[in-house]
Each structure stands twice: as structure tokens, then as C-alpha cells.
Amino acid sequence: MRNGRAALVTVDLRGSEDSAARRAAELMAGVLRRLALDRGCGPDELGDLPVSMPMSTRRVGEESRPGNHLTMARVLLPCHLPDPRERLVRVHRATTRAKRQGRAATSRFLQEHVPHRISEAATRALMDARTAPVSCTYVPYREPELSFDGSRVLDVTSVGALMEGHLLYTALTYHRSVARLAVVHDAVLPDAARVGHLWTEQIDVLLGATGAGTHTGSGALAPPKARTR
Numbered sequence: 649m650r651n652g653r654a655a656l657v658t659v660d661l662r663g664s665e666d667s668a669a670r671r672a673a674e675l676m677a678g679v680l681r682r683l684a685l686d687r688g689c690g691p692d693e694l695g696d697l698p699v700s701m702p703m704s705t706r707r708v709g710e711e712s713r714p715g716n717h718l719t720m721a722r723v724l725l726p727c728h729l730p731d732p733r734e735r736l737v738r739v740h741r742a743t744t745r746a747k748r749q750g751r752a753a754t755s756r757f758l759q760e761h762v763p764h765r766i767s768e769a770a771t772r773a774l775m776d777a778r779t780a781p782v783s784c785t786y787v788p789y790r791e792p793e794l795s796f797d798g799s800r801v802l803d804v805t806s807v808g809a810l811m812e813g814h815l816l817y818t819a820l821t822y823h824r825s826v827a828r829l830a831v832v833h834d835a836v837l838p839d840a841a842r843v844g845h846l847w848t849e850q851i852d853v854l855l856g857a858t859g860a861g862t863h864t865g866s867g868a869l870a871p872p873k874a875r876t877r
Contacts (some may be wrong), residue, residue, distance in 0.1 A: 664826065671854065672786060672820050673743075674736040678850040683839050684727065688706070696724035700780035700811075718772035719755035731856045741845035767862035777813030789823040806830060816840050 680697055703721040724739040759767050773774060787806045794801035806819040809831040815837045819830040829847055833840030 671736065672822075672829075673723070673725065673739045673784075674732060674854060675847055675850045676784060676818065677727050677729075677735050677739070678732055679843055679846040680725065681727040681730075682846050682850070687839060690851065691728070691730065693846060696726040697727045698780040699723050699725055699781065700814075702785055703752055703755070705752045705759065707753075718858060719759065720771050721751060722774055722780050724877070732850070732857045733763040736854065753866070755760045758771055775811055777811070777815075782818075783811055783814050784817070784820045787819070787821045787873070789821065792824060794823070804828070809834065810834060816841070 676699075677697070681694060684694055685691070692805075699722070701723050702718045703720050707721050723742065726735050729735045729738065730858045758770075775783070787804065789804055795805065802842060804821050804823045805828050806821045808817055809817050810817050810832055817832045819832075821828045829844060831840065831843045835845070
């Protein structure tokens with residue numbers, strides 16, 4: 649990363665963890681659609697955007713098992729759909745289909761039984777910017793109360809780094825109905841500095857389209873903060 653910038657946005661995404669994940673994916677599809685349109689792309693030029701996302705391969709009962717048990721998955725965000733409700737339905741269908749296909753179980757089996765050099769090469773291919781130019785992570789914390797070294801954790805934020813060749817990375821954490829979005833982007837993509845603002849804007853669009861009201865923040869919305877590193 650030549651000159652990275654990061655921003656942090658906090659919003660209240662109430663609901664189940666699964667519904668929050670689907671809404672987060674739909675929101676990002678709306679954000680990237682808006683960025684593309686603002687850069688001069690015509691609606692007919694837009695399509696599904698491949699995004700690289702980590703997927704847990706933990707089995708039932710392994711939630712507290714130490715170590716990383718992940719694989720990379722490629723998810724298509726329906727950025728070409730103008731209706732946020734249609735995007736939400738499309739994302740729901742895609743995530744449901746992925747669960748039914750047992751991708752996590754298959755990946756875990758391959759990790760355990762296929763030579764490491766082969767599984768490592770496959771993971772690198774999924775992380776390649778030519779396969780998916782945008783990378784996103786979603787980290788849900790299911791425990792209502794978290795502690796670290798005996799002290800109660802008051803807040804949780806996940807901030808990562810850009811992978812080789814990627815211009816945009818987002819990390820979403822979800823704990824006790826509060827979602828925090830961290831955005832890291834390369835300075836050569838200045839429009840990405842608007843992702844945090846557009847993300848909160850898309851919440852209003854989605855809630856208005858689904859008849860759930862308008863997002864007001866309720867003290868959970870923090871203005872984006874940017875820094876150069």
C-alpha cells in the first residue's frame with residue numbers, strides 16, 4: 649500500500665446477526681454502485697462486483713478453539729441493481745445458497761486432507777486483486793459481554809490492511825447490535841474516502857425502501873475519522 653488512509657464509522661444495525669450481515673453486504677453494494685455512478689459510469693455499465701471475503705470453517709463446538717480456521721470466498725455484490733430491496737433479496741439468496749452448498753465444510757475438508765501447497769495456492773488465487781479487487785471482512789462477536797485480561801471490553805473494532813493489489817478494504821464488526829465499519833483504502837482511490845459517509849447514507853435508503861423508518865443514529869453514529877499512515 650503506497651499511502652493508506654483509514655476511516656471508522658459506527659452505526660446501530662439492530663436485528664439478528666445473520667440479518668445484519670445481509671444488510672451490511674447490501675449496503676456495501678449500494679455504496680460501490682453510488683461511487684461508480686458518481687465517477688461517470690452509466691447504469692448499464694454496472695454489473696456484479698466480485699468481492700473477496702473470509703469465511704469461517706469452524707465446526708459446531710469449535711467456537712472457542714484457538715487459531716484461525718478460515719478460507720477465502722468470492723461473493724458477488726449486485727451493484728447493478730438500483731432497488732435496495734432487490735439487492736437485499738439477491739444477497740439473501742446468495743448467502744443461503746452458499747450455506748446449503750456446504751462451502752465451509754468442503755473448504756475445511758480440503759485444508760485437512762489436501763497438500764498445503766495446493767490449498768495455499770487456491771487461497772492466494774481467491775485473494776488476487778484480478779479475481780476480486782475489493783476485500784471485505786465481517787466479524788460478529790456473539791458473546792453479550794467480552795473481557796480481556798480480566799477487564800470488561802467496552803467497545804470492539806476490527807481494522808485490517810490492504811492486500812497486495814487491492815484498492816479498498818472494509819472490516820465490519822458486530823457486537824450487541826452495534827456495527828462498526830473500518831475502511832482502509834489506497835490514496836490513489838480518493839473517492840473511497842466517501843465510503844463511510846455513503847454507508848450511513850445507504851442505511852437511510854434501505855430503511856426507507858423497506859418501510860422500517862429512517863436511521864437517526866441515536867447516538868451510535870460517529871463522523872468518519874481519517875488518518876494517513
